[in-house]
Amino acid sequence: MKDVSKLILEDGAVQNRSIYWDQDIYEQELEHIFARAWLFLAHESQLPNTGDFLTTRMGEDNVIVARQADGSIKAFINSCPHRGNVVCHADSGNAKAFTCAYHGWAFGLGGELVTVPLEHDAYYNAIERPRYAMHPVAKVESYKGLVFGTFDAGAPSLRDYLGDMAWYMDTFLDVPGGIELLGPPMKSILNCNWKVPTENFIADGYHVGWAHAAALKAIESPLSPLVGNQAYDVNTGLQVTTRGGHGFGVIWDAAAAIHPVGEAYAQWLAQRTPIMRERLGDWRAKFYNGHWDASIFPNCSFLYGTNTWKLWQPMGPHHIEVWTWTLVEKDMPDELKQMMVATNMMTFGTAGMLETDDGENMEQCTGSNRGWVTRRGKLFSGMGQVREGHHPELPGIVAKGIVCETSNRGFYRRWAQFMSGKSWDELAREPGNAADKREVA
Ligand code: FES
Numbered sequence: 001m002k003d004v005s006k007l008i009l010e011d012g013a014v015q016n017r018s019i020y021w022d023q024d025i026y027e028q029e030l031e032h033i034f035a036r037a038w039l040f041l042a043h044e045s046q047l048p049n050t051g052d053f054l055t056t057r058m059g060e061d062n063v064i065v066a067r068q069a070d071g072s073i074k075a076f077i078n079s080c081p082h083r084g085n086v087v088c089h090a091d092s093g094n095a096k097a098f099t100c101a102y103h104g105w106a107f108g109l110g111g112e113l114v115t116v117p118l119e120h121d122a123y124y125n126a127i128e129r130p131r132y133a134m135h136p137v138a139k140v141e142s143y144k145g146l147v148f149g150t151f152d153a154g155a156p157s158l159r160d161y162l163g164d165m166a167w168y169m170d171t172f173l174d175v176p177g178g179i180e181l182l183g184p185p186m187k188s189i190l191n192c193n194w195k196v197p198t199e200n201f202i203a204d205g206y207h208v209g210w211a212h213a214a215a216l217k218a219i220e221s222p223l224s225p226l227v228g229n230q231a232y233d234v235n236t237g238l239q240v241t242t243r244g245g246h247g248f249g250v251i252w253d254a255a256a257a258i259h260p261v262g263e264a265y266a267q268w269l270a271q272r273t274p275i276m277r278e279r280l281g282d283w284r285a286k287f288y289n290g291h292w293d294a295s296i297f298p299n300c301s302f303l304y305g306t307n308t309w310k311l312w313q314p315m316g317p318h319h320i321e322v323w324t325w326t327l328v329e330k331d332m333p334d335e336l337k338q339m340m341v342a343t344n345m346m347t348f349g350t351a352g353m354l355e356t357d358d359g360e361n362m363e364q365c366t367g368s369n370r371g372w373v374t375r376r377g378k379l380f381s382g383m384g385q386v387r388e389g390h391h392p393e394l395p396g397i398v399a400k401g402i403v404c405e406t407s408n409r410g411f412y413r414r415w416a417q418f419m420s421g422k423s424w425d426e427l428a429r430e431p432g433n434a435a436d437k438r439e440v441a
């Protein structure tokens, strides 16, 4: 195992550039992070009926996720236990069984082997079917409709894994009627390391007025004054790193701000806010009206408000496939949902204006490390380190304003813990840091 202890320094604020480029570090990520952590698979609304399925990836393992006859959801590796062929080629659909195109073995909705051609004549009925079930994903659990899976049978519950991030995410998951993800997801390839977009979404309020200046001007949204960092009150909103490597930033009262015609959404929020206050209290009613940039460790991100939901699927150290859905409240009127989809496509869809701004930077942030000397250097995310701390009413480590890198450091502290092969028990006892001793107003 590669010694990863020197790759992340200064409480998560300094990263060795090799983590964005080296193949052996990437292989270690597949083993220690993607084969252990809870990974986002689907939203339950994508699989309403028995036999509904979709295919996705966990790290680089292809999996089938399917709704069972008893209503539960199971997932298993999409590779035939006979000779390894890919069994299901569809992105999604409804099936009674999955049949391999090579020799015709067929598998039930739970991955169990149900049919073997020439079972009597060629195998003399001696085949032990349970032994040849498709490899199961060890645990599949749902948190308020969001379905995650882990290959590690010893992993804690999904609720424990999400920790305080779940408390914050209840802000939009606990709405009457729940949420749904509108798809099918847009898919595109970016030539960047999977951590670059994750850290952008978890913590990077700094780039918004700069990298997106032209796009914000073109959209003419209420955020347009941020162009070139003009009118940027860096103290508006918060940034939070929860335990477990998850985190987000929020700009107050800006949920609808990116939508060029946001009045209908603003009205929706105004009408729902008293209900959310009643359900979850004042703080989360405030979060309900904010615009969030967020990531769930390791590779799922979202923007609440713009309502884009992202999965950064790793494809080697230098490439990802980006999957993008639109997050909406199920009870929203159809016209409002369609407006959300249109804004998402225009901003963070495959050809979205803000997506292309980010994509170019993310590719360069990865590609520059191709240089052997460059790769031996370091990168820095120390912004706001001296002002983060405990908030009297909010969980996690909190910093005032979204222009800081508090959540970035939380992500890299967690990354380092996973990569050094710590047990779940050790991970649960995440060590404190200097911020634990400070109070944030
Ligand atoms: S590889 Fe699938 S049936 Fe032979």
Ligand SMILES: [Fe+2]
Residues within 6 Å of the ligand: 200, 207, 208, 211, 212, 354, 358
């Ligand atoms: Fe961006």
